[in-house]
Amino acid sequence: MTIAICSFRTLAVAGMVVATPALAAECPDGFPQKPVEFVVAYGAGGGTDAIGRTLAAVIEEQQGWTVPVSNRPGAGGAVATTVLKSTKPDGYTLLVGATNPIVIDPYASDAVDYDWTDFYYPGSAMEVLFGLVALEDKPYDTLEELADYARENGRATISTSAIHLERLVRDIGDFYGVEFVPIPSDGSADAMQKALGGHVDATIQGSQHIQQIAAGNMVQLATLTDSRVPYAPDVKTLQEYGMDLSASAYTIFVMPKDLPEALQVCFEGVIEEAMASDAYLELMANFDNRAANLGPDGLTALMEKQATRYQKMFAE
Structure with a gap:
């Protein structure tokens, strides 16, 4: 298994993942006053759904919150993302989705009414190994x-x-x-x-x-990623087949753009702490993947870079 060093400081020890303690989340006094809904942008039973439900359960245990999970599939994640754009930025809705519907769809389809600048990104969950x-x-x-x-x-x-x-x-x-x-x-x-x-x-x-x-x-x-993957080390990439093609994406957390700064800090910490849990690291092990939290700055930079790339691609 490939081990990634994430924002919550994982260590590779004898081929295993060991998480050092994450910083405790700092949330506004009295928050939350009601359930915090996790909306998965895809159908039940998929990898994104498993991530959302695992982390929701961990957050309930760690923070004492009530975190119901719902699925809002459609148009490869664009339906849920569209709804999120008009959602009140009060901290009670978090989308568990992917980079691609946000950095690609606005340039690939005239029916999409958002772009990557319409949202706030508290963190990422993993790189998708297509x-x-x-x-x-x-x-x-x-x-x-x-x-x-x-x-x-x-x-x-x-x-x-x-x-x-x-x-x-x-x-x-x-x-x-x-x-x-x-x-x-x-x-x-x-x-x-x-x-x-x-x-x-x-x-x-x-x-x-x-x-x-x-x-x-x-x-x-x-x-389909740029390099070979640990679960299929002998299988060639598209580049090795002679194509200048690849597929790259992260599973990410998305919230309304104007989320107050205090809640931004809160959710960044809550996500970091949950991703350091044994339950989440076990899920990643089952996926033969690695946890990868780019954090808000790293994820925002990635979104901008990929959006620029795909905007040029679909303009050709």
Whole structure:
């Protein structure tokens, strides 16, 4: 497992993750006066949902808050993000989502009525390790073999959960001169069910596929991040296949833009403390991933950089 040094100072000891104590959260006196809702931007059962529910339970234990979790899937996270934009900045709503609907969708779709500057970002939960995967019994084990399958059968279908992944699917197909057809889904869990049910030829996943690969149910055809991943160290990246393509994202926490400074400090501390918990580190271990809290400054810088990149890309 790859260990990342996060804002709450994790240490690698004999191949294990050990968290040093996080700073206690400092919240305004009397806050909260009612439940603090976590809204997951994707459907139940996916990786983002697992993160939201795990951290909500930890925060209830650590802080004594009531933290109900609801799911608001749709348009790859854009539905929940749109609703958040008009939500009162009082600290009672936190979105558990991803970078991509915020830094990509405003430039990929005219129907999106927000951009990355409309929100406050108290922290991130993990980097998403995207992979292109298929059922183990499919007649292909690599991306090149999937391209051959598409060439012989006229096309290959790939379930996705975001607009930028749909474009990536088409771009990969164009590289091989075949038709890769993206099949939009309501979140990664829905995309995975399409693959497990045999309704598509492959799927792009960010976390759920890792356990499926470990169980021998799926194989990774290509790694979509810039470097190889620990759960599939022998699988090539798109760059290694000869493409200047990749998929990068973080699972993040998002709140209304004008959140008072005292509440900003509160949620930064609450998130940091929760991410240092044994329960969260165990979840990351199950994902064969690493906790990665960039903090508000680091995450804001990342959002600006990626938004600039995708704005230029979709303007071409």
